[in-house]
Amino acid sequence: APLLTSLLDGYNVCIMAYGQTGSGKTYTMLGPQLEENFAFSIEDESELGIIPRATQEVFRLISEKPPGSYWVEVSVVEVYNNEIFDLLAKDSCGKLFGVKRDVITTREGKSDVPLLTYETVENASEFFHLVNKGLQLRVRHPTLVHAHSSRSHLVVTLTITTVVSGDNFDNKSTSSSRASSPVQLEATEKMKQVKTRLQLVDLAGSECVGMSGVTGAALRETSFINRSLSALADVLGAIAEQRPHIPYRNSKLTHLLQDSVGGDAKLLVMLCISPDQRYLTESMQSLGFGTRARQVQRGQVKKKSFPVLSKAK
Numbered sequence: 536a537p538l539l540t541s542l543l544d545g546y547n548v549c550i551m552a553y554g555q556t557g558s559g560k561t562y563t564m565l566g567p568q569l570e571e572n573f574a575f576s577i578e579d580e581s582e583l584g585i586i587p588r589a590t591q592e593v594f595r596l597i598s599e600k601p602p603g604s605y606w607v608e609v610s611v612v613e614v615y616n617n618e619i620f621d622l623l624a625k626d627s628c629g630k631l632f633g634v635k636r637d638v639i640t641t642r643e644g645k646s647d648v649p650l651l652t653y654e655t656v657e658n659a660s661e662f663f664h665l666v667n668k669g670l671q672l673r674v675r676h677p678t679l680v681h682a683h684s685s686r687s688h689l690v691v692t693l694t695i696t697t698v699v700s701g702d703n704f705d706n707k708s709t710s711s712s713r714a715s716s717p718v719q720l721e722a723t724e725k726m727k728q729v730k731t732r733l734q735l736v737d738l739a740g741s742e743c744v745g746m747s748g749v750t751g752a753a754l755r756e757t758s759f760i761n762r763s764l765s766a767l768a769d770v771l772g773a774i775a776e777q778r779p780h781i782p783y784r785n786s787k788l789t790h791l792l793q794d795s796v797g798g799d800a801k802l803l804v805m806l807c808i809s810p811d812q813r814y815l816t817e818s819m820q821s822l823g824f825g826t827r828a829r830q831v832q833r834g835q836v837k838k839k840s841f842p843v844l845s846k847a848k
């Protein structure tokens with residue numbers, strides 16, 4: 536919750552779950568899933584995972600702000616076999632289907648996914664329905680360790696646009712206007728926008744091939760998962776050791792998360808650990824990842840500078 540307050544105060548925030556397959560990452564991030572697909576259940580609010588819960592909190596915080604001053608857009612991306620898929624892209628009939636996208640580095644040195652679909656949502660319930668539709672496209676595969684194992688990394692991003700009128704920049708009191716679309720917002724005279732980003736990441740599970748018993752296509756998936764997770768650990772190691780070169784581009788996952796992991800975002804890593812003694816090696820490996828993440832020192836987290844909004848009259 537304090538991270539979400541920071542988000543509306545102008546910080547980028549990233550929350551991610553890491554752990555071996557079957558340890559509870561998806562449960563932590565989304566909550567219990569429906570049997571037939573990846574959608575999460577919204578019937579019992581007490582069971583909601585971090586992604587829906589954080590979104591509810593974001594909208595609660597926004598409701599306390601002057602009306603029309605915040606705008607929320609959502610994107611849902613999965614990284615599968617080192618490829619990026621846009622899970623909110625629609626075909627010509629308006630049906631969602633995962634479209635392959637690329638990740639690039641912009642001239643300012645930020646990572647970006649050109650053509651990625653951003654959908655505007657006005658409340659948490661719109662968000663639930665939209666994300667649940669996208670999640671049904673997510674790849675999963677049964678393994679000996681976990682019957683509904685996610686085979687991809689999931690990145691749900693909320694982009695919060697704060698609209699500040701020109702007058703507010705001079706700290707003068709003004710009534711805030713209500714815009715009905717992002718286009719209208721941009722067109723509104725004397726409006727300035729500040730964007731902050733909340734990235735919520737359900738990583739695919741690290742996996743010991745001997746234990747999970749995967750073969751064929753699933754084995755290929757496992758190898759991509761393990762490679763991308765070790766690329767993430769390498770990036771954290773390089774940042775922790777303050778090496779001049781950080782190998783973000785060694786995998787699409789690290790390239791996509793570059794600004795959150797190595798940039799100016801507030802980053803929270805949650806480790807999911809199995810209580811079963813059989814998985815001691817995997818648990819030690821996850822704790823090693825956590826130790827590495829804790830060694831990262833990135834200096835002062837930067838805040839996007841924008842003035843405090845004056846209350847609507």
Ligand SMILES: Nc1ncnc2c1ncn2[C@@H]1O[C@H](COP(=O)(O)OP(=O)(O)OP(=O)(O)O)[C@@H](O)[C@H]1O
Pocket residue numbers: 554555556557558559560561562563567568681683684685686738739740741807
């Ligand atoms: N805290 C919990 N309470 C009840 N059930 C849980 C809890 N955590 C996990 N589970 C159950 O354990 C199983 C595995 O959890 P989950 O799917 O979250 O694992 P995962 O780490 O995401 O695995 P993978 O990386 O293979 O996708 C699921 O059936 C889930 O409902």
